[in-house]
Amino acid sequence: MKLVWTQIKNFRSIKDSGKIYFNPNLTILAGKNESGKSNILKALECFSLDKFNKDTDFPIDYIEEEYPEVIVHYQLEEDIVIDLCDTLKINKENAHKISGVTVTRTSEFLESIEVDIFKDTLEYVIDAVGEAIKVINRELKRTFKLDINSKSSYLLSDLIEKIDSYLLTIKEFFNEEQSNKLNSIIEEVVSHLEMLNGFSDYISDKKFKATIPNFIYFSSFEDIIPDSISSNEEITPIVNRFFKVVNQNPKLLFDESNPQRRRLLSDKISAGISGDFMDYYSQDSVSLKINLDGDDLNFFVYGTDTQKPFQPRQRSQGLQWFLSFYLTLQAEMKTGSVLLIDEPGLYLHASAQEDLLGMLNNLSDKSPIVISTHSHWLMDPNRLERIRLVLKVNDQTQVENKIHKGADAYTMKPIFSAIGLGLNNDISTFGERLILVEGYSDYYYLEAMRYYFQEILGIKIKKFKIYPCLGSAQIINVLTLLVDSETEYFILLDNDKAGRQTEKKLKAECGIDENKILFTPVKSKNTSVIEDMFSQKDFSEIILDSLDTNKFDKVLVSKKFNERMHNNEITILSDETVSNFKEILDVVATPKFSHREN
Structure with a gap:
């Protein structure tokens, strides 16, 4: 899956964002405070949850029919395209026409899915039905009208049903001799209608649904690794991510009763997590270790003195955040999700933010990441094409894909700093x-x-x-x-x-x-x-x-x-x-x- 663009309408401070184009790896939403950067991320989260909260997500000046809407356009992987061609019996030479997918989700209606070739087919079917209706009107001197078009907001199933009814109507109006004049048109419409039916079934399948981008929102102010958890308490998202990274089932870990086995498991998990973490964190020599004590799992952070354990809350907010952020990235990269990160690195020193940028660069090669920031340390001067400017104009959020247009000096300050001025x-x-x-x-x-x-x-x-x-x-x-x-x-x-x-x-x-x-x-x-x-x-x-x-x-x-x-x-x-x-x-x-x- 390759993200291409998103468009957000009537969501919080966003009237219409226009198309926001994603960088294939790391997209940076840059703007000053209160510009609406976080609202863009929250809108994408609502897209994945397919849920909009009327109290928080609707615009303050909401009026009827101006409901929140999030559109995401992406390209299918080659194997999915080939499978779609085989299923719908489409010539593989036309495969490039079907790689684009547009998914629209709103607070009011069911999702709408458009695949590029579906648009072509739909336009053909509607034109063909229109031709048949013109023949009817000519033969019977009627004014039978076609009231659907290719830009219609119908769901696919509704369109198929409506076209079916037109075909039945066409056949009812003609005797056998007159019908012969329409046979070739009708046969062509029916063959394409079969493709639409096949497509409708295909996009309802779990395999296709899995291609739709899944956005995971991570807030810099939440999800910090705890000092300990108990086997009988609900596991928090960050602890869940910890177990994803170490590839362990927490229940099996807690249920292990053999002391030696418990120790071996703890040491193995600790060694794996610490080694990978230190590849990215250069500020200090630290290691994360876990200890199973009865029904409690304790987290400890060790410094250069490996004999003195510290609980995570006894270390700096910067280290706590970096560790939690590392776990989040590693866990979600395994799911293929697109990670949305709101103001990363607020607690970090400048050099630690450079470590953070290195980690983002490395891991975004595996799965796309979108961040919001106003820190120039997170803007690589060699990669300014990643930056999208988020502006507040007349109390409404707007996004400019060109960093050379529309921004005031305050918005541009971190970008100037990044490139040396x-x-x-x-x-x-x-x-x-x-x-x-x-x-x-x-x-x-x-x-x-x-x-x-x-x-x-x-x-x-x-x-x-x-x-x-x-x-x-x-x-x-x-x-x-x-x-x-x-x-x-x-x-x-x-x-x-x-x-x-x-x-x-x-x-x-x-x-x-x-x-x-x-x-x-x-x-x-x-x-x-x-x-x-x-x-x-x-x-x-x-x-x-x-x-x-x-x-x-x-x-x-x-x-x-x-x-x-x-x-x-x-x-x-x-x-x-x-x-x-x-x-x-x-x-x-x-x-x-x-x-x-x-």
């Missing part, structure tokens, strides 16, 4: 080496190509940061923050009139050495922008592949390319493209490229 002019976060670029499309293309050189071609590149200045004129403003700093910087400009004018200003007003100013390479034209660094074939067949060029947005195109590159969907680019980018990276990433040693 704090609003307090703290230049220390720029790092040792920096390249200033004109805009976000330059940023995304360079990030993608840095990944390509390092991970695909296996070429070492010295670490550097990329900062988008939102226009060549703003580069001078950013440079004022770098004066007398130890950051080595370069400036990449478009090779056009505006870029050449900026070059003159940089030299005249800022005294910038011309060796620090780079231009996009010019080959056969007098001017060039970063898109021209790709060969024509790469740009049309790889970058623009599967995109709607009628709605061309250069930043979204570059963002999609970066996303696909990091997901290893692109593995081969032309020599021309590689050569053009190498000219830039050779300078920025000195010393010169050298192949990795095997």
Whole structure:
């Protein structure tokens, strides 16, 4: 299952979110407090529970027929698509048409499930029935009308029943001779109607229902590992997750009466949980151990002094939270659920938040994760395409998939900080080496190509940061923050009139050495922008592949390319493209490229 987008309507502060596009692995909802980030996560939780609370989930100004609605669109795995083709006797050449599924759940009606090929089939059936009705009206001079269409909100079973009734009506109006004129139309409608019936049965099956994304909500303020639990008390969600991770049945553990066996089980569980946990937590050397004492299971946290046990509540809130969060992630990853995490890491020090981001990066490869945050430590400057801005406009939550649009300075602050520009002019976060670029499309293309050189071609590149200045004129403003700093910087400009004018200003007003100013390479034209660094074939067949060029947005195109590159969907680019980018990276990433040693 691959999540694609969600749309939320009439839920709490959300009137209509528009389509919120998921990153395939880690999606970050960034926004200031009270912007509505948590409401997006809660809406997705309600989708999975298929339950909306009228007291808490309906808008304050709720009016009739504006009920909460959550739509989720995802793509089926290849094996499910093949099974669906076999079941419905669909030509596998058309398999790509049926991979998309849209599920709508509301507080008022039963869920609606649409599969892409179902839409095509339904439109065909409705058109065919309409044709039959036109023949009736012509032959009998009637005005028999068709009152359904492909955008109808009917449930599938209702549609099938309604089309069936139209067929019966059509047959009633005609004698045998007249019916012959309609036979081919009716036969075609019946064959497609059989497919709709088969599809209706298929999507009701448990196997298909299991493909629908399941969202699990985790709050940063709850679900903390307890000091102990008793065999006769209800097991809390976090303890349940603990037993999922260690693959043990708590009842069997409590029922074990042999002291030696109890000790062996406890030691085995403790060793497994501590080893995995320390792979992610670098703040301190700790281990989690359990001890069975009669009907009680006790949790202990040990530090470097392995002789002194502490109860979890005796350790910092940060460690308690990180441990509980680790258990939650590990447990839910095993179920294939999409984890929704509200404000992770509030209790964590900056370096511990970096540990947390590492864990999120690692585990989101196995199953998608969606987090809400306003911490720049959880925004990887190399992966800004993951960020979705959550804004509050006229007391209503809106989501912007483009981080370069619509946000105020406060909302953008953590993003600026992540890529090296704090609003307090703290230049220390720029790092040792920096390249200033004109805009976000330059940023995304360079990030993608840095990944390509390092991970695909296996070429070492010295670490550097990329900062988008939102226009060549703003580069001078950013440079004022770098004066007398130890950051080595370069400036990449478009090779056009505006870029050449900026070059003159940089030299005249800022005294910038011309060796620090780079231009996009010019080959056969007098001017060039970063898109021209790709060969024509790469740009049309790889970058623009599967995109709607009628709605061309250069930043979204570059963002999609970066996303696909990091997901290893692109593995081969032309020599021309590689050569053009190498000219830039050779300078920025000195010393010169050298192949990795095997």
